[in-house]
Amino acid sequence: MNGNMTYGRLPTASADHFHHLDAHVVATKALLTTVDNIQDTIEAQGMMCALGSAGFGKTMSVNSALRKLAPDITYRLELRSGPTPRDIRHGLFKALGLPGDPPTRPIEFDRLLKETLSDTFRVLVCDEAQWMGRSSFEYWRHLFDDRDTKIAVIFAGGDGCYKVLKREPMLASRIFIWQKFTRMSENEVVATLPAFHSLWCGVSPNTILGIDRAAAHGNFRNWTTITKHMCNGMNKMKLTEINDDLVRWVYSKLGGM
Structure with missing residues (x-):
């Protein structure tokens, strides 16, 4: 995650450009589709998976769409190296800017996160989702399925996250929109x-x-x-x-x- 941005919030448009290149965001077919899909996901308070091989513009498209649609209510996590549910808990705690020290017991931690995610609608973005295994995706489902939480969840990642989700019908059935990023024609x-x-x-x-x-x-x-x-x-x-x-x-x- 870019060290110059506030943890958990969307980066500036300039941070989207690889190599810090002075370039423009172009309304490609993939970007326009992403805007439509994220709009629908937000309205449905659903879950979306943006997936594809490296370099096809997943993260840039998701960030750009959310800067247009929900800049003030989006909270972003970028996870690495096989994150566990504990990592997701602590990542959300930091991204949401919660005060004090994180709870030490999972049941208390989950109660805090659910209460926080129930007070107002938020969009949660999990970037590099291909690093997650079944238990981590299950934890997102745990938060999403709570009857009081008000969230839309967007996963952005490589083909690995698709394989994990499709192996678990309980998880895959929660995905409202699947968007596959491919090479430009x-x-x-x-x-x-x-x-x-x-x-x-x-x-x-x-x-x-x-x-x-x-x-x-x-x-x-x-x-x-x-x-x-x-x-x-x-x-x-x-x-x-x-x-x-x-x-x-x-x-x-x-x-x-």
């Missing part, structure tokens, strides 16, 4: 890149497609890395436009080429 890449960063304005579609096929593969995070290298290379080489030498130089920075 070539047409969307060509349309998106110039709006994403000024570097790509005026660059031929064939050049963009060649880079996508060779290195980016419709992955937004890959494109962010490539754009950062392109900007650095243009400064080093004193270039005003992209050429073949620059493209080869960027490829030399990327693994697997």
Whole structure:
């Protein structure tokens, strides 16, 4: 989690950009779908799972949608390394800004969290949800199923969270919306890149497609890395436009080429 943000709250829009790239949030098909899905999840006070491989824009889309829809009532956790229900309890305690020391007994801790989550409606976001196992997802269900809590829960994670949830019908049946993030199509890449960063304005579609096929593969995070290298290379080489030498130089920075 970004160390410059208040723990548990949404990061600023600038923090969404990988490598701190000075770029724009683009209304891609995935982002527009995320806005619609999160709106429906909030209205239903339901649970949503945004899933897909790394670099397809899950976290950025969820954060951007929530900044538009529910910035003041969203509380965000980012969990790592096989979190347990205890980790989730303490993460919620910190994210919600509860006073004093955390309770030492689970039954007291759960009572405190349920009372807090019953006083007003909140959106809880669990990022990197692929790290969770069955017991952790069950704990979220425990909070969600309480008759007094007023919450919508959004999981964002890799394909691992889908596999865990689908193995447990009691958990999977609670998910109101499943949203699968996939790579951008070539047409969307060509349309998106110039709006994403000024570097790509005026660059031929064939050049963009060649880079996508060779290195980016419709992955937004890959494109962010490539754009950062392109900007650095243009400064080093004193270039005003992209050429073949620059493209080869960027490829030399990327693994697997």
